[in-house]
Amino acid sequence: MERNLILIDSIPTVVWGKESEKIYIYVHGKNGNKEEALFFANIAERKGYQTISFDLPSHGERKNKDIECNIWNGIHDLECIWKYVQRNWDKIYLYACSIGAYFSLHAYKSRNIEKCLFLSPILDMDYLIHNMFSWFDVSENELKERQKIETPIETLSWKYYQYVKENPVQHWGIPTAIMYGSKDILQSIEIVRHFSMKFNCQLYISKESEHSFMSDSDRKIVTDWIEGSI
Numbered sequence: 001m002e003r004n005l006i007l008i009d010s011i012p013t014v015v016w017g018k019e020s021e022k023i024y025i026y027v028h029g030k031n032g033n034k035e036e037a038l039f040f041a042n043i044a045e046r047k048g049y050q051t052i053s054f055d056l057p058s059h060g061e062r063k064n065k066d067i068e069c070n071i072w073n074g075i076h077d078l079e080c081i082w083k084y085v086q087r088n089w090d091k092i093y094l095y096a097c098s099i100g101a102y103f104s105l106h107a108y109k110s111r112n113i114e115k116c117l118f119l120s121p122i123l124d125m126d127y128l129i130h131n132m133f134s135w136f137d138v139s140e141n142e143l144k145e146r147q148k149i150e151t152p153i154e155t156l157s158w159k160y161y162q163y164v165k166e167n168p169v170q171h172w173g174i175p176t177a178i179m180y181g182s183k184d185i186l187q188s189i190e191i192v193r194h195f196s197m198k199f200n201c202q203l204y205i206s207k208e209s210e211h212s213f214m215s216d217s218d219r220k221i222v223t224d225w226i227e228g229s230i
Helices: 033-044 071-086 098-107 125-135 142-145 158-166 189-198 218-230
Strands: 004-010 011-016 022-027 052-056 091-097 116-119 148-150 156-157 176-181 202-204
Touching: 004 071, 011 033, 011 071, 022 033, 022 071, 022 098, 033 052, 033 218, 052 071, 052 091, 071 091, 071 098, 071 148, 091 098, 098 116, 116 218, 125 156, 125 158, 142 148, 142 158, 156 158, 176 218, 189 202, 202 218
Parallel strands: 022 052, 022 091, 091 116, 116 176, 176 202
Antiparallel strands: 004 011, 011 052, 148 156
């Protein structure tokens, strides 16, 4: 597959596939990178789309850089990518995973995007943070006092928590398809169903899949979903 390595405002980026007027912005999740988009880009190219992927802060080529992967930096990067894509393609689509979906909900809520595909999206960060409070025996008052608390999976931040509470997702007008695993512990099925009903999304549920969709059978499940939704 054709791939073009570029920098967009110092963000390492790959443009995949043969030239087209249509492109998918691929936003990876936690512990991902721009190269993982190859799997999606192969399918997209067969359907007539290019794909653009990039490393989120502290991921991929930016892993050792002194920049946090938080909501503000995530939105900044997505906006930089958007400006580049808008200048070079006529029709823009979105594919986002996990935390990448959460960043997209904030950065792209008012953008002219033709269609969106979300895999294991974080739709309600407040729910996840409160789960982390419970999992790691952290109180809201303790976080407020200490400002940041390290946990085995993520750093809890009071500033981030305040942003989440003050900025719930209230608007999403992009035609969207969601793939969710019923064994996903990061978001409840009630949250995903509520979001899907509120914003008229197509919801697909894999009964045996976890948040990561990493089992042997998950590859075909995700492939079939992409093929049918793209």
